Amino acid sequence: xxxxxxxxQRRAAGRDVVSLCAGEPSARPVPGTLRPAGxxxxxxxxxxxxxxxxxxxxxxxxxxxxxxxxxxxxSSGAFQLAFxxxxxxxDRVALASPGYPAYRNILTALxxxxxxxxxxxxxxxxxTPALLDRAVAEHGDLAGLILASPANPTGTMLDRQxxxxxxxxxxxxxxxxVSDEIYHGITFADPGSADARGVTARQLDAxxxxxxxxxxxxxxxxxxxxxxxxxxxxxxxxxxxxSNFALSPPAxxxxxxxxxxxxxxxxxxxxxxxxxxxxxxxxxxxxxxxxWGVAAPxxxxxxxxxxxxxxxxxxxxxxxYSRELLSGADVAVVPGxxxxxxxxxxxxxxxxxxxxxxxxxxxxxxxRFQRG
Numbered sequence: 001x002x003x004x005x006x007x008x009q010r011r012a013a014g015r016d017v018v019s020l021c022a023g024e025p026s027a028r029p030v031p032g033t034l035r036p037a038g039x040x041x042x043x044x045x046x047x048x049x050x051x052x053x054x055x056x057x058x059x060x061x062x063x064x065x066x067x068x069x070x071x072x073x074x075s076s077g078a079f080q081l082a083f084x085x086x087x088x089x090x091d092r093v094a095l096a097s098p099g100y101p102a103y104r105n106i107l108t109a110l111x112x113x114x115x116x117x118x119x120x121x122x123x124x125x126x127x128t129p130a131l132l133d134r135a136v137a138e139h140g141d142l143a144g145l146i147l148a149s150p151a152n153p154t155g156t157m158l159d160r161q162x163x164x165x166x167x168x169x170x171x172x173x174x175x176x177x178v179s180d181e182i183y184h185g186i187t188f189a190d191p192g193s194a195d196a197r198g199v200t201a202r203q204l205d206a207x208x209x210x211x212x213x214x215x216x217x218x219x220x221x222x223x224x225x226x227x228x229x230x231x232x233x234x235x236x237x238x239x240x241x242x243s244n245f246a247l248s249p250p251a252x253x254x255x256x257x258x259x260x261x262x263x264x265x266x267x268x269x270x271x272x273x274x275x276x277x278x279x280x281x282x283x284x285x286x287x288x289x290x291x292w293g294v295a296a297p298x299x300x301x302x303x304x305x306x307x308x309x310x311x312x313x314x315x316x317x318x319x320x321y322s323r324e325l326l327s328g329a330d331v332a333v334v335p336g337x338x339x340x341x342x343x344x345x346x347x348x349x350x351x352x353x354x355x356x357x358x359x360x361x362x363x364x365x366x367x368r369f370q371r372g
Contacts, residue, residue, distance in 0.1 A: 003021050003322070003326070003332055003334065004019075004021060004022060006326060006332075007019050007021065007326075007332050010326075010330065015330050016330060017326075017330045017331070017332060018330060018331050018332070018354070018358050018361050018362040018365065019331075019332040019351075019354060019358075020331065020332060020333050020350040020351050020352065020354060020358070020359065020362050021332040021333060021334055021351060022351060022353070023152060023216070023301070023302060023303065023351050023353055025216065025219035025221070025272065025276075025302075025353050038251065039247055039248045039251070040071075040248040040249065040251050040254060041248060042239050042242040042243035042246075042247065042248055043069070043070040043071060043238075043239050043242060044069070044070065044071025044072075044227070044248070044249050044254055045071070045251075045254050046066070047258060048071055048254045048257055048258055049066040049067075049069040049070075049071060050066045051257075051258055051260075051261045052064070052066070052069045052071070052227050052261075053065065053066040053069055054261060055261050056200070056202065056229075058261070059184075059185075059197055059200075060197075060200050060202070060203055061203075062200065062202055062203050064202065064229060067235065068229055068230050068231070068232070068235060069227055069228075069229060069230075070227060070228045070229075070230055070235075070238055070239070070242065071225065071226075071227050071249045071254060072225075072226045072227060072228060072242070072246075072249055073224050073225070073226070073246050073249050073250065074213060074215065074224040074225060074226045075180070075182050075211050075212065075213035075215065075226035076102065076226070077224075077226065077242075077245070077246060077249070078211045078213075078226045078227065078228040079102065079103065079106055079178075079180075079211060080106055080245070081228070081238055081241050081242055081245065082178060082209050082211065082228055082230075082234075082238065083106055083107055083110055083112065083178075084110060084241050085230075085234045085237040085238045085241060086143075086144060086176050086178070086209060086234060087107070087110070087112050087143055087144055087176070088112075088143075089110065089111030089112065090111065090112070090113065091112050091113065091143035091144065092112070092113045092114075092115050092139060092140060092141065092142050092143055092144075093107055093112050093113070093114060093115065093142065093143055093144035093145070093146065094114075094115040094116075094117055094127065094132065094135055094142050094144070094145045094146070095114065095115075095116060095117065095127075095145070095146040096116075096117050096119040096125065096126055096127050096147075096148070096151070097116040097117060097118055097119065097339070097340045097341075097342070097343075098119075098125065098153055098154060098305065098336060098339035098340035098343070098344060098347070099116075099146075099148065099151065099152075099153075099339060099340075100148060100151075100152045100153075100180070100339070101338050101339060103146050103180075104116070112143075113139075115135050115139045115142065117131050117132070117135050118131075118342070118343070119131060120343075121294055121296070124156050124296075124297065125151065125154040125156045125296050125305075126147075126149070126151065126156055126158055126162065127145065127147065127166065128162075128165075128166075129165055129166065129169045132145070132166075132169055136173075141173070142173070142175050143175065143176060144175060144176040144177070144178060145166070145170055145175050145176070145177055145178070146178045146180065147163075147166065147177065147178070147179050147180065147201070148179075148180040148183075149163065149179070149180075149181065149198060149199070149300075150183040150184075150186065150187060150198065150299055150300030150301040151180075151183075151301070152183070152301060152303060152339075153296075153303050153305045153334070153336070153338075153339045153349040154296035154297075154298075154303065154305045155296060155297070155298035155299055155300055155301045155302075155303045155304065155305065156296055156297055156298075156299050156300075157187065157189075157198065157299040157300050158199065159195065159199065160195055160199045163199050163201065163204060164204055167201065167204045167205045167208070170205075171205065171207075176207075176208075176209070177201060177205060177207070177208040177209070178208070178209045178211065179200070179201035179202075179208050179209065179210045179211065180211050181198060181200055181201070181210055181211065181212045182211065182212050182213040182215065182216050182226070183198075183216050183217070183300055183301040183302075184197055184198040184200070184212065184217065184300075185197050185198070185216075185217035185269065185270075185273065186216060186217055186273050186276060186300055186301055186302060187273075187299065187300035188277050188280065188298070188299060188300060189299070189300075198300065202229050206231060207231045208229075208231070209228060209229070209230060209231070209234070210228065210229040211226065211227070211228050211229075212226060212227055212228075213225070213226035213227070214226065214253075214257050214260060216301070217269055217273070218257075218260050218265070218269060219269070219272070220253070220256070220257070220260075223250065223252075223253035223256065223257070224249075224250060224253060225249060225250065225253040225254065225257055275355060275356060276302045276352060276353065276355075278356050279302075279352035279354075279355055279356045279358075279359040280298055280302070280304070280352050282352075282356065282359050282360055282363060283298075283304045283350065283352060283359060283363065284298070284304075286363050286367075287306075289367060290306075290363075290366065290367070290370075291309065291310055291311070291370070292306045292307060292308050292309045292310075292311060293306060293307030293308060293309025293310075293346070293347075294306070294307050294309070295307070302351055302352050302353040303349055303350065303351055303352075304349070304350040304352065305336070305339075305347060305348075305349045305350075306347060306348060306350075307346045307347045308321055308346060308347065308348060311370065312346060317335075317345040317346070318335035318336045318337060318344065318345055318346060318347055318348050319335045319337060319345065321335070321348065322334065322335045322348060324369075325366065325369055328369050328372070329365040329366065329368065329369040330365065331362045331365045331366055331369070333348045333349065333350050334348065334349040334350075334351075335347075335348055336348055336349065350362075
């Protein structure tokens with residue numbers, strides 16, 4: 001977010017900054033006419049909860065009780081409430097590193113012990129049962145495991161077999177699984193495959209907490225609206241917490257979100273995802289010219305996460321590289337230390353949510369910058 005502020009300052013000063021920094025789709029839904037709205041129920045309106053349940057039937061062929069759907073103030077609100085409802089201070093919760101920093105920060109603020117699992121190229125940047133066994137041997141029993149598929153910052157996904165193995169590992173040991181699925185739908189697998197949009201943990205484990213959002217696939221970042229699918233035992237505590245923390249999710253956003261689950265909306269957003277795919281391909285095609293190091297397979301989301309490799313001989317670490325790239329070429333990227341406090345000094349994340357033209361321009365600037 002400090003980089004975001006620097007971008008705003010440079011643009012205000014007249015600089016033409018290309019930002020590959022934020023995971024924020026540039027194509028927005030057009031809001032309709034919204035009526036004045038008051039509070040809704042703490043878990044959202046009944047029509048929207050029913051629409052979310054219908055979405056799971058449409059995309060995944062799984063029945064979800066609308067009563068288990070909790071509409072939240074963004075996925076951020078869902079994570080906060082889910083962690084409060086599911087875990088106690090002193091519990092140990094595991095997550096992959098590199099990974100989304102808010103998991104670690106929210107859990108730490110709640111007094112939960114975070115167990116970071118180094119997950120590199122050999123594990124496709126995702127936890128595995130073997131890595132979890134090693135973590136338990138080193139740190140002790142776990143109360144929870146957070147998964148993200150597609151993941152931020154790496155874009156890697158868990159296929160059905162890998163996710164099934166992790167669900168079985170958690171079930172055997174009484175570990176609460178929290179599945180972050182906010183990038184579902186932004187995937188680059190064969191569109192004809194059964195799991196092209198992603199595999200939801202709800203298909204495999206009714207006790208898993210599933211978290212999603214309207215921010216990524218639907219591009220509604222500023223409307224601050226997400227949801228959680230909850231196991232029966234957590235519905236009441238989650239509702240009690242929600243009513244105290246936010247009273248209700250934003251009512252105008254809920255009204256707009258009802259238009260998300262239509263054939264027209266899906267077609268529009270799928271066309272935008274195809275654009276992400278073209279921007280992604282530009283980066284993949286330029287990979288050899290960039291002369292960086294090992295990169296994560298960008299299966300989904302809109303991120304390219306790569307070690308800097310030979311560039312570190314000149315720039316020392318990813319923070320220096322990112323700072324000099326913004327200063328010298330007006331291109332903003334995110335240093336890997338945001339996602340991996342140990343190994344992230346060697347890596348950066350590019351977001352291609354900005355679209356094809358922005359990515360093409362940024363790549364030209366990066367190549368000129370590195371030659372200079």
